[in-house]
Each structure stands twice: as structure tokens, then as C-alpha cells.
Amino acid sequence: MPHKNEFLNLDNTANAFAYKTDKELIASKWLFTLMKMGILVKLGANILPFLIEIGLPIKKLIKKTLFKQFVGGETLEKTSSVCEKLNNHNVQVILDYGIEGGEYSDEKYEQATDEFIDVINYASNNKNTPFISIKITGLVSFSLLERLNISIGDATSNTIFNDFAPIIQRLPEKDKLDWDKLNIRISRICKKASESGIGVMIDAEESWIQDPIDFITMSMMEQYNKSNVVVYNTIQLYRTDRLSFLKHSYEESVRKAHLLGVKLVRGAYMEKESKRANQLGYNNPIQPTKFATDKDYNEALTYCIERIEKISIIVASHNEESSLKAANMLFDLSEKTNHQHLHFSQLYGMSDNLTFNLANAGYNASKYLPFGPVEEVIPYLMRRAQENSSLSGQTGRELKLIIQECNRRGI
Numbered sequence: 431m432p433h434k435n436e437f438l439n440l441d442n443t444a445n446a447f448a449y450k451t452d453k454e455l456i457a458s459k460w461l462f463t464l465m466k467m468g469i470l471v472k473l474g475a476n477i478l479p480f481l482i483e484i485g486l487p488i489k490k491l492i493k494k495t496l497f498k499q500f501v502g503g504e505t506l507e508k509t510s511s512v513c514e515k516l517n518n519h520n521v522q523v524i525l526d527y528g529i530e531g532g533e534y535s536d537e538k539y540e541q542a543t544d545e546f547i548d549v550i551n552y553a554s555n556n557k558n559t560p561f562i563s564i565k566i567t568g569l570v571s572f573s574l575l576e577r578l579n580i581s582i583g584d585a586t587s588n589t590i591f592n593d594f595a596p597i598i599q600r601l602p603e604k605d606k607l608d609w610d611k612l613n614i615r616i617s618r619i620c621k622k623a624s625e626s627g628i629g630v631m632i633d634a635e636e637s638w639i640q641d642p643i644d645f646i647t648m649s650m651m652e653q654y655n656k657s658n659v660v661v662y663n664t665i666q667l668y669r670t671d672r673l674s675f676l677k678h679s680y681e682e683s684v685r686k687a688h689l690l691g692v693k694l695v696r697g698a699y700m701e702k703e704s705k706r707a708n709q710l711g712y713n714n715p716i717q718p719t720k721f722a723t724d725k726d727y728n729e730a731l732t733y734c735i736e737r738i739e740k741i742s743i744i745v746a747s748h749n750e751e752s753s754l755k756a757a758n759m760l761f762d763l764s765e766k767t768n769h770q771h772l773h774f775s776q777l778y779g780m781s782d783n784l785t786f787n788l789a790n791a792g793y794n795a796s797k798y799l800p801f802g803p804v805e806e807v808i809p810y811l812m813r814r815a816q817e818n819s820s821l822s823g824q825t826g827r828e829l830k831l832i833i834q835e836c837n838r839r840g841i
């Protein structure tokens with residue numbers, strides 16, 4: 431059992447909300463109160479895109495509420511005031527250009543690649559933005575990834591790294607060409623990031639497209655993680671097979687003599703995963719209980735921190751127990767709080783008590799900060815609203831902490 435870092439107090443709401451004015455805090459209180467009314471959220475998810483389409487002035491309302499709480503700005507430049515505010519509290523930023531996966535034209539994927547490169551340029555000129563985040567489905571069609579995943583078929587996560595190359599060779603010409611284009615796009619991004627000293631976190635997505643994402647991410651790591659960690663894969667511990675996949679990724683990285691970068695998450699697509707598995711009649715890849723997810727998440731943390739010189743870890747979670755565990759393990763190991771291979775990250779607008787108190791105690795803590803035009807980030811905003819309408823889990827604590835701070839300030 432690691433000993434506690436006595437300087438770390440995750441309940442300190444004065445630190446957690448110091449970056450918010452009284453007016454902003456009251457606005458957050460109302461927003462979280464409204465989000466708790468789940469019916470509003472469900473209605474919003476269904477009718478918002480329609481209301482915007484028919485030209486109702488709903489955009490302004492969203493911009494002043496959900497957008498302000500969870501998004502950095504409509505453009506990269508407009509996020510700078512949020513970045514600055516966070517920097518004043520030693521909180522770093524992971525920039526997320528909010529393109530959602532879909533079926534787009536090559537032109538749009540090239541544009542997205544250029545945009546990511548602009549984000550890297552911007553990040554390298556800002557001292558508190560050490561990472562950017564990307565989704566592979568923003569760079570290539572979802573359906574190609576799905577076909578590739580099917581071609582891999584029975585290859586287990588332990589053999590995928592070796593079995594993938596011959597599979598590409600057997601693809602139809604058009605798919606081979608699209609795969610090559612994806613490789614060029616992702617290589618451009620990682621090369622630029624490597625030259626600029628910026629880390630690239632590659633998001634994990636649905637299990638039925640994840641194998642090719644893992645493969646391409648590991649191949650980028652092999653190229654760019656030789657002396658320091660540039661590329662990070664995301665491990666979703668809500669999947670039953672991911673703890674063993676993590677261990678195998680580490681063994682692969684040792685065999686190929688590069689460092690491993692991992693962002694540890696529980697996972698964002700649980701309902702979708704279970705529904706699809708039920709409909710198509712295959713084994714649900716998701717853990718049977720929350721307890722099982724938590725157990726694997728915490729085991730993954732231990733596994734990685736025990737190898738901290740070889741694995742760079744992003745603890746991407748709003749879970750207090752897991753965050754404390756990682757913070758205390760590092761402290762126990764080194765009596766230090768800031769190791770270059772351990773970062774904590776929460777979504778902007780959520781769990782400020784973790785981010786700001788960790789940063790205040792000297793840990794590397796960051797906010798995952800999306801930006802983009804209002805219409806494009808609506809799916810992201812709806813996911814946040816849905817997450818915060820749940821009465822259980824860590825996110826349920828948000829409103830309680832905000833009210834606690836309002837009471838402390840007497841507002």
C-alpha cells in the first residue's frame with residue numbers, strides 16, 4: 431500500500447474553482463442543475479441539430495451555456511484565453527480539434543491533417559500545451575477501418591502486430607490506396623509533432639475498428655518513440671481484453687526497442703458496444719461490471735507505474751480513487767510529484783477538483799480542451815450533457831462540489 435502524499439487534498443474547492451469568477455461559478459451551478467434533469471438532455475440530443483438547421487437562434491444560447499462550460503473556443507486562436515487562464519494555475523492543455531469521425535472526402539481528410547499540423551504549430555508556441563489529441567476516424571473513413579478489422583478476423587490482440595502487414599497486401603486496390611493515404615497523413619502529423627516536441631494522443635474508438643488503429647499507432651511509436659515519447663495509444667479498460675493487450679504492447683515495445691506511450695481510460699462507448707454485441711450475437715467485449723472495469727484500470731495503472739522509465743502514462747480519468755492511487759504510487763516510488771512520464775488529465779469543464787488540486791500539489795495535470803465551430807461540437811456537448819445527467823459515478827459529484835464552493839464564497 432503506497433503511503434499518502436499529505437500535500438494532496440482533492441476536496442479543496444477553493445483551489446478547484448479559483449479560475450472561475452463568482453458569475454461563472456453560478457452559471458456552472460445552473461448548468462449542472464439543468465443537466466441533472468435527464469429529460470432535458472434527451473430532448474436536447476434529439477431536437478438541437480434540427481433547431482439549428484431551421485435557423486432558430488439556439489446557437490447563441492448553446493454558446494453561452496454548454497459550449498462555454500466544455501469547449502475552449504470556436505477557433506484555435508479563440509482558445510488562447512482559456513489556455514492562459516489554465517496556465518496561471520499550472521494546468522496544462524491537451525488540444526483537441528473536435529472533428530468527429532464519419533465518412534468524408536479525401537479533401538476533408540487532407541484539410542483535417544493540415545488543421546492538426548496547425549494545432550501542433552500553435553501548441554509548440556505555447557508553453558502549457560504539451561499534447562494534442564487526434565481521432566483516426568477524422569483522417570480516414572470509418573468503413574475502411576471496419577473492413578480492415580474484419581480482415582484481421584481471428585487474429586488476437588497478441589498477434590495483431592505481426593499479422594497485419596500481410597493482411598494489407600491482400601486488400602482490394604482501392605482500400606490499399608486509402609490505407610497508404612492514412613499512413614501518409616498520420617506520419618506527417620507525428621513527424622511534425624516529433625520535430626516540435628509535442629505529444630500526439632491517438633484516441634481509442636469502437637472495438638470493431640480498433641485493431642487497425644492499434645496497429646498504425648504502434649507503428650508510429652516504433653518510428654517516433656525512440657528516445658522520448660511522442661505517440662500515445664489509448665487503452666480502454668472497460669474492455670475485457672485490454673489489460674493483456676497493454677502488457678503485450680509493452681513487450682512489443684521492449685522487443686522493438688522503443689518507449690511506450692499510453693493514455694489509460696475506462697471507455698466512452700459502453701452502451702453502443704453492448705447494443706451491437708447483442709444485436710449481432712457475439713460476446714460483449716465490455717467488462718461484466720463496473721467493479722471489473724475499475725479493477726483492470728487500477729491494475730493497468732500499477733503495471734505502468736512500475737515501469738515508469740519505459741512507459742509514459744496519461745491517467746485520463748475523473749475517478750478519484752484511481753487518480754489518488756496513481757498520485758500516491760508515484761510519490762511512494764520517488765517522493766516526487768512531477769515525473770515526465772506521469773500526467774493526469776480531465777475533460778475541460780469537469781472534475782476541476784482533481785485537475786487543479788493535482789496541479790497545485792506539483793503533479794503534471796491537464797485539461798483536455800476541444801475547440802471548433804458550435805455546430806461541429808454539438809455531438810461532443812451532448813455526450814458531456816448525457817454523462818452529467820447520470821446520478822451515479824464520479825461525475826455526479828460535480829454539482830455537489832460547485833455548491834460547496836458557492837457556499838464557501840457566500841454567493
Ligand SMILES: Cc1cc2nc3c(=O)[nH]c(=O)nc-3n(C[C@H](O)[C@H](O)[C@H](O)COP(=O)(O)OP(=O)(O)OC[C@H]3O[C@@H](n4cnc5c(N)ncnc54)[C@H](O)[C@@H]3O)c2cc1C
Pocket residue numbers: 632633634635664666668695696697698699700716717718719720721723746747748749775776777798823824825
Ligand atoms: C483526457 C481524456 C481522454 C479520453 N479519451 C478517450 C478515448 O480516447 N476513448 C474513449 O473511449 N474514452 C476516452 N475518454 C473518456 C473516458 O473513457 C470517460 O471519461 C470515462 O470512461 C469515464 O470514466 P472515469 O475514468 O472518468 O471514471 P468513472 O466515472 O468512475 O467510470 C465510468 C466509466 O466506467 C465504465 N463503466 C460504467 N459502468 C460500467 C458497468 N456496469 N460495467 C462495466 N464498465 C462500466 C464506463 O467506461 C464508464 O464510462 C477520455 C477521457 C479523458 C478525461
